Each structure stands twice: as structure tokens, then as C-alpha cells.
Amino acid sequence: MSPLVQGFRNLPLRWKTIVSMLGVTTISLMLVGAGQLVRERQGFERQMEQRLTLLADVIGLNSTAALAFNDAAAATEVLGALASDEHIMAGALYDTRDLLFARYVRSDIEAPLLDTAPNVGRPTFGGGMAAITRTVKYRGQPVGKVHLLADTTEWSNTLWDYAAVAAVLFVVVLTIGLFVSIWLQRLITGPIIDLAQLARRIGQERDFSRRAVKRSDDEMGVLVDGFNDMLDEIGKGRAEIEHGRDELRKLNEQLERRVVERTAQLEAANKELEAFSYSVSHDLRAPLRSIDGFSRVLLDEHSATLNADGRDSLERVRRAAQRMGMLIDDLLKLARVTRVEPNREEVDLSMLGREIAVALQNQDPDRRAQIVVAPGLRAHADARLLRIALENLLGNAWKFTGQRKEARIELGMTTNSAPVYFVRDNGAGFDMAYANKLFAPFQRLHSVEEFPGTGIGLATVQRIISKHGGRIWAESAVDKGTAFFFTLP
Amino acid sequence: MAFLKKRIKAIAGALLAAVAWALAAHAEAPVLEYQVKASYLYNFARFITWPEDVVARQGNFNLCIVGAERFGSALDALAGERVNGQTIALHRLEQAGQARANRCHLLFIASGRDGTATGGPERGLLTIGETPGFLERGGIINLVEVNGRIRFEIRQPAARQAGLVVSSQLLGLAIQR
Amino acid sequence: MAQKVILLVEDNPDDAELTRRALKSNNISNQVVVARDGVEALDYVFGTGKHVGRDPLETPAITLLDLKLPKLDGLEVLRRIRADERTKFMPIVILTSSKEDQDLINGYRLGCNSYVRKPVDFDEFLVAAKQLGLYWLLLNEPPPM
Structure with missing residues (x-):
């Protein structure tokens, strides 16, 4: 053109x-x-x-x-x-x-x-x-x-x-033509220009109550009528939109109110849960203590009247009570981890690892195990939660290398775009077919006789890592040891 | 007609060439002088109108010459030409007196041969001479040499007496007396 | 020196009995006074209510204080004992099944001398009782009155 x-x-x-x-x-x-x-x-x-x-x-x-x-x-x-x-x-x-x-x-x-x-x-x-x-x-x-x-x-x-x-x-x-055409232009395009100005004004002021004035019965008149009809429609449409907006606002307010209510309910539920945990830790343990304590009393003070079978039964009662105590403790720990929001700070993972290693060694001074902690491991995380996680992971490693003559446990890090921490051992390992059950509470891949435990530790670890927005996974094979990897973004 | 026009053109061309020649060297060749005069005769015939009755009466246009020998072959070109719708017929006469017998329309009397002039205008006869005093002796047109050019004088009353109408243009060309 | 009493504030009779036995089995022969709730514990300490006439200055050798108690809880009891000039320095060991951090922190802040968690395993409790007795009854020098 x-x-x-x-x-x-x-x-x-x-x-x-x-x-x-x-x-x-x-x-x-x-x-x-x-x-x-x-x-x-x-x-x-x-x-x-x-x-x-x-x-x-x-x-x-x-x-x-x-x-x-x-x-x-x-x-x-x-x-x-x-x-x-x-x-x-x-x-x-x-x-x-x-x-x-x-x-x-x-x-x-x-x-x-x-x-x-x-x-x-x-x-x-x-x-x-x-x-x-x-x-x-x-x-x-x-x-x-x-x-x-x-x-x-x-x-x-x-x-x-x-x-x-x-x-x-x-x-x-x-x-002459110029004047005539100006006059004609006023006559013909005047109404169009008026209409255009009206349209522009309406566009600027958003005042849809304005109407164009019809001056003739020609096509221009039809256009004006059509324009006014359109304005009517727009006016109606806007009224509907306003109405819809009001509805939406009401709904939003309702929703917000509901959120506030629900939050309050949630907080109340949380408090109840805390109270529940508290009472569990107090009240559920008390009967267990009685069971265990009086069993011991029986064994100590009435052994003469008990035969071997009776003593064995009492020992079983005591073991069960103690195990239940452990279960309660671990459950409480898991509940606490679930409740708490991580309070992030710079954590020296290497130091944490070494402290736990020393604690493990002291717990079981007769064992020969090599715990290697890579130096300079740092993370931005909640120190207390991370300690619980590492205690569990290193504790697990310690536990599952119990039958190794040369146990070796390693805490380290690989860097693959983002740091990936790992705890690796050369212990019993497990069949990867069951890997999906690994982090579910009360799931155990070994018998209690083989390796004691409640099956809550890894669930706790997983919650801690996911609380930090991280991911945890395992690589293992039976008798080939296990490696747990986790990220802390 | 086309062929006729061509012929007329050829004749007129030849005549004018002769005139031109005459203009350049008229004294040397008397034959050339008569070639011009021959063309004049032809043109006089064209510019003069004969009485109706004379024309109707006769078939040919009889062009009579007294002293034709001076023209040599110049006249031959005229014979058979048409003038005013009539074919020219040449008549070589010994003396002017023979004009009536030959039913002449035009009679040219060469110089020195007009001793036998008729004395007065005759109806339907155009007399042309080349002798001084020819008009006084009853001639109608006399050819005169002026400044090396051949011109002519016309005696209009004589022409009128003979019933001849002379074109005003021709009169305009004539020497005024 | 006349043996001072051991005040055991414990609402659970089983726990009270087991504690008593644990102490006994560790050859701790001090008289054990059991208070069943917080109010009773304070009555004993300050010689009020049921224990009117008892001299508050006759402080127990050690008070084993449970936290979860009827009427008045253990932390409140602790707070009131520490608020009183006469009993400000008396040794108090919190003996509870709670392992909640908040309880630990509050207990120490209010001035308990020790915090012992009641284990389910009675054997462990025996060890703890022995240590408690050794420390508080034999090794620790009580503050001068």
C-alpha cells in the first residue's frame, strides 16, 4: 500500500x-x-x-x-x-x-x-x-x-x-468548493464526529449512562440507535459484572472468614494434640512403669515363690513394657518433629556428625567401628532437627553394621549442582524392592531380634528433611551396605 | 481521365520549360519563342469563352495558324489537346481569308502575314497577331515583346464584338494601353 | 544428725510405691513423706492445712516433685517454694515422665536443682534413685540455715 x-x-x-x-x-x-x-x-x-x-x-x-x-x-x-x-x-x-x-x-x-x-x-x-x-x-x-x-x-x-x-x-x-465541502462535511460527518467524540469520552470516563442524540432518520440515525442500544447492553453487562464482583467479594470474605475459623480450629487442634502428646508422655508411661517396676519387685522379692517359667513370663512382661515405652518415646519425637517449624541457621554438619559419633562410640565402647566424617560440611538448617536426623541416620548405620568385623560409617557430601549429603555404611543393607516402605512409620525391614528398633526413626528423618524442603532417598543391597542421600536446599 | 491529366501536365511542363528557356535566351532561338507563343495560344483558348452557339455548332476547336512554319514542331503538341471540352484541330492557313472557310475559333497571324486582315471582328473568331498595329487593324489580341518577355495586349471592345468573353485575369495580365 | 525426710510429691500411688522401693533398695532409709497433690505438698512444706504446726524451716533432705499433679501442678509448687525465703534453697528434683522441652526449661528457670525423667525400665530408675540418694543425701552440702 x-x-x-x-x-x-x-x-x-x-x-x-x-x-x-x-x-x-x-x-x-x-x-x-x-x-x-x-x-x-x-x-x-x-x-x-x-x-x-x-x-x-x-x-x-x-x-x-x-x-x-x-x-x-x-x-x-x-x-x-x-x-x-x-x-x-x-x-x-x-x-x-x-x-x-x-x-x-x-x-x-x-x-x-x-x-x-x-x-x-x-x-x-x-x-x-x-x-x-x-x-x-x-x-x-x-x-x-x-x-x-x-x-x-x-x-x-x-x-x-x-x-x-x-x-x-x-x-x-x-x-467555493472548499466552503461547500466544509459545510457538507459538517452536515454529513458532523454527527459521525460527535458520535466518535462521545465514544471517546465514554471510553475515558467509563460513564455508560450517556446517550447519543439522534438528529436524522438516515443511516446515521440507525447508527446512533445501534450505538445507544449497545450502550444499554454494556450498561446492563457492567451492572451484571458489578453484581458478580460483589458476589465474588462476599465469597472472598466468606472464604477469608472460613480460613480464619479453620486456622483457629487448626490451632486449637494443634494445642489439643500438644496436650494429648503431653498426657501421652505422662499418663501412658505411668502404667508401663508400674508394670515393669512391680514385675521387677516380684522378681527381686518373690523369686523364691516363682519357678523358672514364672520368672521367664515376668521377664517377657517387662520387655514388652519397656518396648512400649520406647514406642511411646519415638512417637512423641515424631509428633514433635511434625509440629515444629524449622528455625534455620548455619549448621556445622561435620561437628554434629563427630559429636554423634563420639556418643555412639561411648554407648558401645567394645565395638570396633570406623566413623569417617568429611570435614567442612555445612548446611542452612534447624540445628536441633538436623541433630535428630543425623542421630537417627548414624544410629541406624551403627546398628546395622553391628555384625561387621570392620564396620565403616561415612558422613559426606557430593556436589551435583546442589549439595547432596550422604550417610553410608557397609552394614546389612536391605532389598531395594522394599525401598518404598522405608520411610513409613512403624515399617521395619528387619526383625526386632536381628536389629532392635521401633520403625519410627527414618519416618522422623524424612519429616525433618521434607520440613526443610529437601529430599531423602536410599541406595542399598542386601549385605552390601546402605547409603542414605539427602538434600537441604 | 488520369491519363489525360498526365498528358496535360506533360504538355504544360514542356511549354513552361520552353518559356523558361525563352526567358534565359529568347533572342537566340526563334523556335523557342514560338514554342512559348504556341503555349500562349493554348492558354488564350482556355481563358476566353466562346459564344454558346458557336461552340454548339462545331465539333472541334479549330486552331488556325497563318505562318505556321515559324512554330516548327511546337504546334504538334497542341493537336489533339482538349480545350473547353473540345478537341483542338490544327489548321495551317496560307492567309487570313481562309478562316471562315475553316470555321476557325482562333486565328493566329504571324508577323508580316497580316496584310490580308479581315478588317473587323468576326463573331466567334479570336484573332491573335504579333505585329505592331495589329489591334488597330481589327485584331483582338496582339503578342508583344517587352523586356525580353512575351506579353500581350487585348482590345476588349473588339473581343466583345466577336462575342468573346475574356477572363478578367487574362485582362489583368494584358498590357494596359 | 537426725535423718531428714524425703518429700515425694506424687499423685500416682504406684509411682510413689516404686519410688519408695527404689530408694529403699538403695539403702536410703530416710523417712519418705508422700504428698498426693500440689496443695498437700505446699501444706507440708509451709506447715499449713493438714500439716499445721510443722516447722517450715525443717526442710526435707530432698523433694522429689512430679509435674503433673491434681489441684496445683508441680511447676506452680516449685515457684511458690522458691518464692519463700524459708524454703528458697531447699533441694528440689523434678521427677517426671515428661520429656517436653518446655517442661525442662520451665523447671530449670523456676530453680529446680535437678531434672530426672522417670524411665519405664525400673532398672534404670533404680540406678537413678541410687545416684540421687548418693548425691543429695550424702555428698551435697545443704545451704546454711
């Missing part, structure tokens, strides 16, 4: 109308002017042709005898009559052999007359001159040729005058 067309397309409607009208006016004026000019010219040429033909014929007729009797002086005399016509610049007579016979040239000019006769025919125009050559006949027989040259500059000037007048007229008409 040409930039001109594009420019016109972006013109305001007002100017589009005016430009169009003026454009049409200009084109018609130019066409009419040009047509008139052509007509004028044709008219002149026809007139000139008639005049020249007549004049040439008259001259020819008057020169027949002179030509016949070879009387150049007489011929020249005849040609001299041309002086009476100021437009004739020159005239010439040629004999039957087309040779110049007699000539006339207006005194003030240098006439381009040829020595031999030009071709006979209709007048030719050019160079401000018109030329004609005719055969001179006497009683049907040619006696020579006559040639006339006429000045057409005056006529050209007339044409120029005509063009000038046309130009003036053009300007006048165009000016």
Missing part, C-alpha cells in the same frame, strides 16, 4: 470528506478545462483550416492566368493581396513543376519558404504557424500550387489567455 493511501486512511473523517470533495471537484474541473481546451484548439484548427483553404483557393484562382502565362509579376501582385490579412506570414506560388514561381513575405519576418512545393494536403500546425498547400486548378486542370503560412501565435496566446482564465476560475471554484 502506498504511503499516500495509508496517509489518507489515517486522516480524520472531517478531512477525508473535505479532501474527497475537493479531489473530485479538482478532477472534474481539470477534465472540463482540458476538454474545453482541446475543443477550443480543434475549433481553431478547423476554423484556420477553412480560412486558409479559402484564402489559398482564392489566391490560386486569381493566379491561374499568371501561372498559365508565366507572369510572375502578376502572380506576385496577386500574392500581395495577402498583406491585408495580418495573420498570413507568407505565401508562395509554385508552377506545375513544383518550382517556386512567386512569393510574398510579410515585411517584418523571415519566412521559411521552400524552393519546391510542399506536399498538398490539409493544413499542418506547429512552431506557432499553420501551413497549407493546395493545387491551383483552372477549369479542372492544375496550373500550379499555392502555399500559405499563417501566424498562430496570437491564437496560442488566446489559448494561454483561456488557460489563465480557466486557472482563475479553477481557483475560484475550488475555493
Whole structure:
């Protein structure tokens, strides 16, 4: 698309109308002017042709005898009559052999007359001159040729005058056209522009209660009606939207209220849970203590009345009670971990690992086990929770390497875009087929006789790691040892 | 007609060539002088109108010459030409008196041969001479040499008496007396 | 020197009995006075209510204080004993099944001398009782009155 067309397309409607009208006016004026000019010219040429033909014929007729009797002086005399016509610049007579016979040239000019006769025919125009050559006949027989040259500059000037007048007229008409088109534009595009302004104002002020004024019953009226209908619809639509928004706000408020209620309920539930834990730790343990304690009393003070079977039974009662105590303790620990939000700080994992290693070694001084803690392990985590996690992991490793002569436990880190910590041992290991059960509470992959434990430790570790947004997984094989990996992002 | 026009053109060309020659060197060649005069005779026939009755009466245009020997072959070109719708018929006469018998339309009397002039204009007869005083002796046109050019004088009353209408142009070319 | 009493504040009779036995089996022969709730414990310490006339300055050799008690809980009992000039320095060992951090912290903040968790395993409790007796009854010099 040409930039001109594009420019016109972006013109305001007002100017589009005016430009169009003026454009049409200009084109018609130019066409009419040009047509008139052509007509004028044709008219002149026809007139000139008639005049020249007549004049040439008259001259020819008057020169027949002179030509016949070879009387150049007489011929020249005849040609001299041309002086009476100021437009004739020159005239010439040629004999039957087309040779110049007699000539006339207006005194003030240098006439381009040829020595031999030009071709006979209709007048030719050019160079401000018109030329004609005719055969001179006497009683049907040619006696020579006559040639006339006429000045057409005056006529050209007339044409120029005509063009000038046309130009003036053009300007006048165009000016009138401009006013007419401005008036017409107001009449036609005025309502459209009003409508456009109204649309813009409504767009800016968002006031959909405004209406366009209908002034006519033409297409413009239809447009105004349509526009107003549309405004009605928009108004309705907006009312609906407002209504919907109110509804939404109410719903939101309800939701927020509900969230607050639920949060309060949750907090209450949490408190209840805490109270429950508290009472569990107190009240559930008390009977166990009694069971164990009095069993011991029985064993100590009434052994004489008990046979071996009775003593064995009492021992079993005591073991069960103690195991239940452990279970309760571990459950409480898990509950506590679940409740607590991690309080992150810089933790020296290496130091933590070494402390736990020492504790483990002290617990079981007879065991030969090598605990290797990589230096400089650091993490941004809750120190207390991390201690619980490491205690469990290292404790597990310690436990499951119990039957190894050369036990080896390792705490370290691999860096693979983000640090991955690991606790690796060369202990009993487990079948990876059961890996999915590893972190579920009370799930055990070994019998209690083999390795004691409650099956809550790894569940606790997993909760601690996931509380930190991390991930824990294991790699193991039976008798090939186990490695636990975890991240602390 | 086309062929006719061609012929006329050829004759006129030849005649004018002769005229041109005569203009350049008229004194040397009397034959050339008569060639011009022959063409004059032909042109006089064209520019003068004969009475209707005379034309209707006769078939040919009888061009009669007294002293035709001076023209040499210049006259031959005229024979058979048409003038005013009639074919030219050449009549070489010994004396002017034979004109009536030959029903002449045009009678040319060479110089020195007009002793036998008719004395007055005769109806339908154009008399042309080349002798000074020819008009006074009743001739209608007399050929005269002026400044090396052959020109002519016309006695209009005589022409009128003979019933001949002379073209005004021809009159315009004639020497004014 | 007349043997001082051991005050055992314990609502669970089984626990009271077991504690008594544990002490006994460790040859701790001091008289054990049992208070069944917080109010009774304070009555004994300050010579009020049921124990009117008892001299508060006659402080027990050691008070074994449970936290979860009827009427008045153990921490409150501890707070009141420590708030009184006469009993400010008397040795109090919290003996409880709670292992809640909050209880531990509060206990120490209110000025308990020791915090012992009652184990389920009676054997362990025996060890603890022995250590308690050794320390508080034989090794520890009580503050001057």
C-alpha cells in the first residue's frame, strides 16, 4: 500500500470528506478545462483550416492566368493581396513543376519558404504557424500550387489567455468548493464526529449512562440507535459484572472468614494434640512403669515363690513394657518433629556428625567401628532437627553394621549442582524392592531380634528433611551396605 | 481521365520549360519563342469563352495558324489537346481569308502575314497577331515583346464584338494601353 | 544428725510405691513423706492445712516433685517454694515422665536443682534413685540455715 493511501486512511473523517470533495471537484474541473481546451484548439484548427483553404483557393484562382502565362509579376501582385490579412506570414506560388514561381513575405519576418512545393494536403500546425498547400486548378486542370503560412501565435496566446482564465476560475471554484465541502462535511460527518467524540469520552470516563442524540432518520440515525442500544447492553453487562464482583467479594470474605475459623480450629487442634502428646508422655508411661517396676519387685522379692517359667513370663512382661515405652518415646519425637517449624541457621554438619559419633562410640565402647566424617560440611538448617536426623541416620548405620568385623560409617557430601549429603555404611543393607516402605512409620525391614528398633526413626528423618524442603532417598543391597542421600536446599 | 491529366501536365511542363528557356535566351532561338507563343495560344483558348452557339455548332476547336512554319514542331503538341471540352484541330492557313472557310475559333497571324486582315471582328473568331498595329487593324489580341518577355495586349471592345468573353485575369495580365 | 525426710510429691500411688522401693533398695532409709497433690505438698512444706504446726524451716533432705499433679501442678509448687525465703534453697528434683522441652526449661528457670525423667525400665530408675540418694543425701552440702 502506498504511503499516500495509508496517509489518507489515517486522516480524520472531517478531512477525508473535505479532501474527497475537493479531489473530485479538482478532477472534474481539470477534465472540463482540458476538454474545453482541446475543443477550443480543434475549433481553431478547423476554423484556420477553412480560412486558409479559402484564402489559398482564392489566391490560386486569381493566379491561374499568371501561372498559365508565366507572369510572375502578376502572380506576385496577386500574392500581395495577402498583406491585408495580418495573420498570413507568407505565401508562395509554385508552377506545375513544383518550382517556386512567386512569393510574398510579410515585411517584418523571415519566412521559411521552400524552393519546391510542399506536399498538398490539409493544413499542418506547429512552431506557432499553420501551413497549407493546395493545387491551383483552372477549369479542372492544375496550373500550379499555392502555399500559405499563417501566424498562430496570437491564437496560442488566446489559448494561454483561456488557460489563465480557466486557472482563475479553477481557483475560484475550488475555493467555493472548499466552503461547500466544509459545510457538507459538517452536515454529513458532523454527527459521525460527535458520535466518535462521545465514544471517546465514554471510553475515558467509563460513564455508560450517556446517550447519543439522534438528529436524522438516515443511516446515521440507525447508527446512533445501534450505538445507544449497545450502550444499554454494556450498561446492563457492567451492572451484571458489578453484581458478580460483589458476589465474588462476599465469597472472598466468606472464604477469608472460613480460613480464619479453620486456622483457629487448626490451632486449637494443634494445642489439643500438644496436650494429648503431653498426657501421652505422662499418663501412658505411668502404667508401663508400674508394670515393669512391680514385675521387677516380684522378681527381686518373690523369686523364691516363682519357678523358672514364672520368672521367664515376668521377664517377657517387662520387655514388652519397656518396648512400649520406647514406642511411646519415638512417637512423641515424631509428633514433635511434625509440629515444629524449622528455625534455620548455619549448621556445622561435620561437628554434629563427630559429636554423634563420639556418643555412639561411648554407648558401645567394645565395638570396633570406623566413623569417617568429611570435614567442612555445612548446611542452612534447624540445628536441633538436623541433630535428630543425623542421630537417627548414624544410629541406624551403627546398628546395622553391628555384625561387621570392620564396620565403616561415612558422613559426606557430593556436589551435583546442589549439595547432596550422604550417610553410608557397609552394614546389612536391605532389598531395594522394599525401598518404598522405608520411610513409613512403624515399617521395619528387619526383625526386632536381628536389629532392635521401633520403625519410627527414618519416618522422623524424612519429616525433618521434607520440613526443610529437601529430599531423602536410599541406595542399598542386601549385605552390601546402605547409603542414605539427602538434600537441604 | 488520369491519363489525360498526365498528358496535360506533360504538355504544360514542356511549354513552361520552353518559356523558361525563352526567358534565359529568347533572342537566340526563334523556335523557342514560338514554342512559348504556341503555349500562349493554348492558354488564350482556355481563358476566353466562346459564344454558346458557336461552340454548339462545331465539333472541334479549330486552331488556325497563318505562318505556321515559324512554330516548327511546337504546334504538334497542341493537336489533339482538349480545350473547353473540345478537341483542338490544327489548321495551317496560307492567309487570313481562309478562316471562315475553316470555321476557325482562333486565328493566329504571324508577323508580316497580316496584310490580308479581315478588317473587323468576326463573331466567334479570336484573332491573335504579333505585329505592331495589329489591334488597330481589327485584331483582338496582339503578342508583344517587352523586356525580353512575351506579353500581350487585348482590345476588349473588339473581343466583345466577336462575342468573346475574356477572363478578367487574362485582362489583368494584358498590357494596359 | 537426725535423718531428714524425703518429700515425694506424687499423685500416682504406684509411682510413689516404686519410688519408695527404689530408694529403699538403695539403702536410703530416710523417712519418705508422700504428698498426693500440689496443695498437700505446699501444706507440708509451709506447715499449713493438714500439716499445721510443722516447722517450715525443717526442710526435707530432698523433694522429689512430679509435674503433673491434681489441684496445683508441680511447676506452680516449685515457684511458690522458691518464692519463700524459708524454703528458697531447699533441694528440689523434678521427677517426671515428661520429656517436653518446655517442661525442662520451665523447671530449670523456676530453680529446680535437678531434672530426672522417670524411665519405664525400673532398672534404670533404680540406678537413678541410687545416684540421687548418693548425691543429695550424702555428698551435697545443704545451704546454711
